[in-house]
Amino acid sequence: MTYDDTNVFAKILRGELPAHTVYETEHVLAFMDIMPRGDGHTLVIPKVKARNIFDVEPDALAELMKAVQVVARASKQAFEADGVTVQQFNESAGGQVVFHLHVHVIPRFEGVPLRPHTGDLARSDVLAAQAEKLRRALASA
């Protein structure tokens, strides 16, 4: 399996597609999932070209997960969540849809199941407000 840099996350990294960005370092970018399975659902991706967990350099994976931790903590605070679900899918059979390595960070609330993956897009103004909330929590972290 090879890396195809026409995927949408590669386009976001190159600035060819917009995203509600919440966090960026030398190594990673985090932004709101436009098909959220829960309120505040964020994606964290490495800047290096990696298809998924099978081909990423271990050090890049480590940097990615340190950022996932930062985002998970901030998500819990920003959305006053009771928990956080972290998911990472590899290849179609594993649930992967976009073939640039990414980690889902989903704030969770008691009694609220994950929404099904319908393909419906969230409203941009809703995502913008969530992103702003999350950026504030990240800035104070």
Add this chain to the structure above:
Amino acid sequence: MTYDDTNVFAKILRGELPAHTVYETEHVLAFMDIMPRGDGHTLVIPKVKARNIFDVEPDALAELMKAVQVVARASKQAFEADGVTVQQFNESAGGQVVFHLHVHVIPRFEGVPLRPHTGDLARSDVLAAQAEKLRRALASA
């Protein structure tokens, strides 16, 4: 939230409970999930006392994820899987049941959904055979 070392994974780490261990380093232990959501479902845990992603030291999380990558690659090979699903749950609302940080590594096959979490235990001989297969793949990695 604090760490309670009476949890079952702490007992496995101390050797007080058995497990079908497949991989061990200075930092981590990996063993078969006894309530698998798919064939070859493995858990990878850090040896340090951490409740979940919120309280683990970033470097321990990084070591954990490097081991997750090793196990994910070996799982794909050992079980001839089409993909791998990685999940990590934080607090009850996030799906966490055992309160020692752990990462689920689940081999996936085209057209085969994850089994529901019923609480049913897998047969020990089945898990032993899967563990042996996975250990062989890890040894040749």
